Amino acid sequence: MKNRTKLLTSGLVFLAGAALCSAAPVAENWDNHCAKCHGADGKGQTKVGKKLKLKDYTDAKVQAELKDEDMIKATADGVRDSAGKETMKGYKDELSADEIKELIAHIRKFKT
Ligand code: HEC
Incomplete structure (x- = not known):
């Protein structure tokens, strides 16, 4: 009996944790x-970013x-380039619509 209670408790803790983690905070994403x-x-000034000529999201223009x-x-x-080559993959399978919206709001905050 004692063991069952323990199992039940750890199960509940796990469920609560899973619920909290299901949508990762935007900064983490x-x-x-x-x-x-x-x-x-x-700013897109990473090694890959420079190669792909990424836009600078701190630039108001x-x-x-x-x-x-x-x-x-x-x-x-x-995103695909003019030759049709994929330069950025789509995230719809990994991120929810809400998470994507939050990321766009996050990008907007880079503006200086
Ligand atoms: C493999 C590198 C790479 C990763 C990882 C990446 N991107 Fe991109 N992203 C690009 C490239 C390349 C472009 C096209 C050039 C540009 O717009 O700067 C782009 C363009 C964009 C654009 C502009 C599209 C437009 O309308 O001009 C947005 C918004 C964007 N990315 C958001 C994101 C978000 C959000 C993530 C993470 C979920 C992400 N990117 C991850 C490479 C990447």
Whole structure:
């Protein structure tokens, strides 16, 4: 009986933990999925970022040229260059629509 209670308790703790972790905080998502190219600071000055000529998200002009809908679409479906080669993969299988929206809001905050 004692053991069952213990098992039940640890099961509940696990469930609570899983519920809390199901949507990762936006900063964590940025660091895990996006920063290796776009940079922790959004400037795109990483090794890969420089090679791919990423836009600088701290630049107000760059931000002004980007529409939220396009950014959401790019993050969900990915980005291709003019030759049709995929330069950024889509994240719709890994991130929820809400997580993607939060990431776009996160990008907006890089503007200086
Ligand atoms: C493999 C490198 C790489 C990773 C990882 C990456 N991107 Fe990109 N991203 C690119 C490239 C390349 C472009 C196209 C060039 C540009 O717009 O700077 C781009 C463009 C974008 C754009 C602009 C699309 C437009 O409308 O111009 C957004 C928004 C974006 N990425 C968001 C993200 C988010 C959010 C993540 C993480 C979930 C992410 N990226 C991860 C390489 C990457």
